[in-house]
Amino acid sequence: KERIYLDSASVSGLGNKALVPGGDCPDSATFIPSTVWNQHGDEPGRYDAAFCLFEMNNGYPLRRHMEYLKPNGFYGGMLDSVLTLRTILVVGNYDYVIDFIFHQNGAIETRLMSTGYIMGNVFRAVERQYGFKLENPLTANLHHHMFHLKVDLDISGTSNRYETLNVEPMDTKVCWEKSRDYAQTKFTTHLKRTEQEALYKYDFNHPKYHIVHNDARRNQWGEKRAFRIDLSGMSKNLLPEGRFNEKAISWARHQIAVTKRKENEFRSSSNYGMFDTLDPVVDFSTFYSDNETIVDEDLVFWLSLGLHHIPHTWETHDRHDPPLQLLQGVPQHGLQGRAVCRLQGQGGSRQGSPSRK
Numbered sequence: 074k075e076r077i078y079l080d081s082a083s084v085s086g087l088g089n090k091a092l093v094p095g096g097d098c099p100d101s102a103t104f105i106p107s108t109v110w111n112q113h114g115d116e117p118g119r120y121d122a123a124f125c126l127f128e129m130n131n132g133y134p135l136r137r138h139m140e141y142l143k144p145n146g147f148y149g150g151m152l153d154s155v156l157t158l159r160t161i162l163v164v165g166n167y168d169y170v171i172d173f174i175f176h177q178n179g180a181i182e183t184r185l186m187s188t189g190y191i192m193g194n195v196f197r198a199v200e201r202q203y204g205f206k207l208e209n210p211l212t213a214n215l216h217h218h219m220f221h222l223k224v225d226l227d228i229s230g231t232s233n234r235y236e237t238l239n240v241e242p243m244d245t246k247v248c249w250e251k252s253r254d255y256a257q258t259k260f261t262t263h264l265k266r267t268e269q270e271a272l273y274k275y276d277f278n279h280p281k282y283h284i285v286h287n288d289a290r291r292n293q294w295g296e297k298r299a300f301r302i303d304l305s306g307m308s309k310n311l312l313p314e315g316r317f318n319e320k321a322i323s324w325a326r327h328q329i330a331v332t333k334r335k336e337n338e339f340r341s342s343s344n345y346g347m348f349d350t351l352d353p354v355v356d357f358s359t360f361y362s363d364n365e366t367i368v369d370e371d372l373v374f375w376l377s378l379g380l381h382h383i384p385h386t387w388e389t390h391d392r393h394d395p396p397l398q399l400l401q402g403v404p405q406h407g408l409q410g411r412a413v414c415r416l417q418g419q420g421g422s423r424q425g426s427p428s429r430k
């Protein structure tokens with residue numbers, strides 16, 4: 074059987090059973106219930122503390138400057154105080170801490186942390202290329218966590234454009250001495266007109282901003298009032314595209330995909346994704362294969378992120394990766410820009426090594 078581990082199989086929305094004050098969230102947090110209905114009961118059930126909401130400062134300045142080179146020096150600064158909405162999904166042995174963080178400069182950040190327990194099996198010589206011997210007789214295998222986020226952005230209405238600002242090298246001359254060469258950078262703007270033109274694979278050689286805006290709504294200087302999508306948790310999926318079990322996670326091929334919003338393209342995967350690998354019920358690549366125009370349309374941004382995990386010794390008791398900052402939406406240009414931002418986590422996947430069941 075070809076199989077890839079997809080957390081959506083566990084119906085992860087049921088996994089935020091309870092958050093613990095003082096452990097999962099600050100004591101002062103407000104706890105928010107959720108109502109769930111599943112196959113285990115005839116009536117909906119209530120989780121009293123499925124979410125928590127709290128305010129705190131991050132311990133570093135959101136902005137600051139101390140001017141001391143001039144006679145009338147000054148200081149201006151403020152700490153980065155943020156409002157955080159948190160939930161924690163438990164999927165078997167793993168716990169995924171999901172934060173939506175609202176900064177005072179208008180940036181909306183999504184952050185994922187993974188913790189819980191590793192899944193182990195008996196160490197044998199053949200396991201060496203997949204894992205370390207962690208205890209007697211335990212090993213745990215290399216795997217790849219990947220997440221897919223659906224970001225339904227509406228910037229100043231639903232008529233939006235996706236553009237990149239590409240930072241490029243430029244040869245020029247020293248302006249006061251035209252015989253001397255000088256190297257610098259510039260940026261060029263690239264409007265993405267169709268879904269396939271918008272598919273993005275990260276390339277270290279071509280740095281760029283990804284911006285979203287309503288072209289009809291400019292600020293008083295005629296500049297775009299855009300939000301920027303800033304991805305900082307990207308991870309390369311190494312499975313060959315379109316072959317074997319990769320089809321179930323076609324969403325992992327690109328770090329950004331942009332599609333015209335459709336009710337019937339609600340999720341990029343399904344509860345069955347782990348079991349219908351070779352012919353998935355939801356194949357994300359069909360969302361963009363019709364290559365619709367995305368200029369001045371209601372757009373959805375699909376972002377894939379992740380991390381490779383090679384379990385090590387102290388993780389046999391409990392584990393905690395460093396926080397993975399997955400997405401940061403930052404207002405660009407005119408800072409008056411406001412966004413209505415609906416964020417929905419989609420199915421995550423764990424790709425085990427071949428020896429893993």
Ligand SMILES: [Cu+2]
Pocket residue numbers: 216218382
């Ligand atoms: Cu892991």
